[in-house]
Amino acid sequence: MKxxxxxxFDKVYEVAKLIPYGxxxxxxxxxxxxxxxxxxxxxxxxxxxxxxxxxxxxxxxNRKGLLTGKHHFEGTNLMQQLLESEGVEVVxxxxxxxxxxxxxxxxxx
DNA sequence: CTCTTGACTGAGG
DNA sequence: GCCTCAGCCAAGA
Numbered sequence: 001m002k003x004x005x006x007x008x009f010d011k012v013y014e015v016a017k018l019i020p021y022g023x024x025x026x027x028x029x030x031x032x033x034x035x036x037x038x039x040x041x042x043x044x045x046x047x048x049x050x051x052x053x054x055x056x057x058x059x060x061x062n063r064k065g066l067l068t069g070k071h072h073f074e075g076t077n078l079m080q081q082l083l084e085s086e087g088v089e090v091v092x093x094x095x096x097x098x099x100x101x102x103x104x105x106x107x108x109x
Numbered sequence: 110c111t112c113t114t115g116a117c118t119g120a121g122g
Numbered sequence: 123g124c125c126t127c128a129g130c131c132a133a134g135a
Contacts, residue, residue, distance in 0.1 A: 008132070027117055031131095037118095038130045044116030045132070062117060069116030 008036070009046040015105055016047075016055045022086040023103035024095060026063040033105040044069060058082040065095035065102075 015030050027043040036042065043060070047069060050057045058079045062068045070079040070093055080090045089096040 031117085036131075039132070040117040041115055041130075042117090042132050045114090047116055050116095057116080060116075063119095067116090072116055 008034070008039070008042060009049055012043050012046040013050060013053055013055045015109075016050070016057065016060060018105065018109060019056055019059045020103055022088060022101060024059045024061055024065070024083070024088060024098075024101050025103045025105065026061060028063055029104050029106065030060065033109065048072065056082075059086075061095060065098035067093040067095070 011034050012030060015033060019025055026040075028037065028040040030043045031037055031040040034043075047055070047057045047060065057069065058073070060069070067079050067083075067090070070077075073079045080093065083090050083095070088101050095101065
């Protein structure tokens with residue numbers, strides 16, 4: 001099917017669903033994979049609509065491994081709990097040992 | 110069409 | 123390593 005058939009948001013959701021268990025990626029990595037390397041902000045913006053969808057938004061963080069989007073989740077530590085539940089070490093909203101859990105769609109997909 | 114907002118990123122001090 | 127500034131692009135009013 002034509003890629004243009006899917007909206008930018010929909011593409012983001014598709015890639016987010018492809019994130020392996022216990023792994024995380026950055027908005028920029030997803031944006032780059034979609035061909036919109038400069039639209040990293042749009043990726044996060046798109047995640048606003050991820051609520052109600054099967055998109056593991058908790059696996060998407062900024063390039064520093066910081067849980068910048070945790071404020072968009074319900075509780076104050078829901079996002080962190082989800083990550084830790086998958087074996088990702090998180091301290092103070094920041095992912096530890098990021099290089100070990102980082103997943104780049106344009107590299108491994 | 111114009112203006113504002115934003116879960117980002119890279120460069121410079 | 124930390125802080126600040128500017129560029130980027132799409133969606134909504």
